[in-house]
Amino acid sequence: MEVFEAIRRRRSVRQYKPERVPREVLAKIVAAGVEAPSGCNEQLRQYIIVDDPAVLDGMRAVSKALTGAPAAIVVLIEPKQTPYGPFHTQDASAAIENMLLAAVGLGYGSCWVEGQVRSHEDELRKLLAVQEPLRVWAILPVGKPAEQPERPEKPDPADITYYNRFGQT
Ligand SMILES: Cc1cc2nc3c(=O)[nH]c(=O)nc-3n(C[C@H](O)[C@H](O)[C@H](O)COP(=O)(O)O)c2cc1C
Numbered sequence: 001m002e003v004f005e006a007i008r009r010r011r012s013v014r015q016y017k018p019e020r021v022p023r024e025v026l027a028k029i030v031a032a033g034v035e036a037p038s039g040c041n042e043q044l045r046q047y048i049i050v051d052d053p054a055v056l057d058g059m060r061a062v063s064k065a066l067t068g069a070p071a072a073i074v075v076l077i078e079p080k081q082t083p084y085g086p087f088h089t090q091d092a093s094a095a096i097e098n099m100l101l102a103a104v105g106l107g108y109g110s111c112w113v114e115g116q117v118r119s120h121e122d123e124l125r126k127l128l129a130v131q132e133p134l135r136v137w138a139i140l141p142v143g144k145p146a147e148q149p150e151r152p153e154k155p156d157p158a159d160i161t162y163y164n165r166f167g168q169t
Contacts, residue, residue: 001107010100010145011151013109014065016143021051021071025106026142030073032102033095039087045095045137048074048128057125062120062139065111069141073099077137092137101115109145114138 001009020090026049033047050056059074060066075096077088096112103110117124117138124136162168 003101006101006104010104011109011149012065012111013141013143013145013147013149014111015067015145015147016069016109016141017146018068018070019038019144021108021142021144023051025108025162026051026071026073029099029102029108029110029140029142030105033073033075033099036090036091036094036098038094040082040084042080042082042087042091044082044088045078045090046076046078046134046156048076048130051130052120055127059124059139062116062124064112065113066139066141068146069143071142073140073142074124075138075140076134078134080133089137096138096140102127103140103142107144108142110140110142112140113139 016064030047030049033045038044049071050059050073056066056069056072059072066072079086079088100110100112112128114137117136121136124130128136130136158169
């Protein structure tokens with residue numbers, strides 16, 4: 001799929017069909033995350049592909065967006081300094097967006113689930129056997145969409161874009 005089409009089509013999907021997602025698809029999505037930019041190329045992110053229904057069930061309390069998802073990708077970060085500052089959050093974010101777009105390109109839906117991950121981090125850490133210093137940062141459910149979410153309101157790029165100086169159009 002052409003990149004602008006994937007960007008346009010991507011929506012946060014929160015309802016999924018139960019059909020299983022082949023591991024090759026999940027691995028391709030993760031590979032797209034690995035290709036993302038990384039501050040100082042420190043690569044402060046790792047991934048857990050979850051397709052065991054028991055483990056998925058254990059994660060569902062985190063968000064309604066995980067309900068019914070047949071698979072998920074958990075993004076882990078290593079909160080380490082680089083010579084230019086702490087970039088682990090940015091590293092994770094770049095990988096997540098790549099993966100969301102890759103999912104669309106492969107005909108799947110996903111959603112960036114991070115809001116309540118922090119408050120469930122201890123239980124997620126136990127469930128997924130994640131050791132310090134790694135942190136459980138975000139979860140991307142993956143599956144065939146069972147809904148087609150409306151495009152939420154977004155600004156017109158022309159209203160928030162300037163040329164050469166702020167305010168100059
Ligand atoms: C940092 C971040 C955290 C998010 N956390 C959640 C979340 O915990 N649960 C959820 O359902 N959606 C979450 N989202 C998805 C947003 O709600 C969604 O991107 C936004 O409503 C715009 O919709 P769109 O993705 O379809 O354009 C998150 C998005 C970002 C960027």
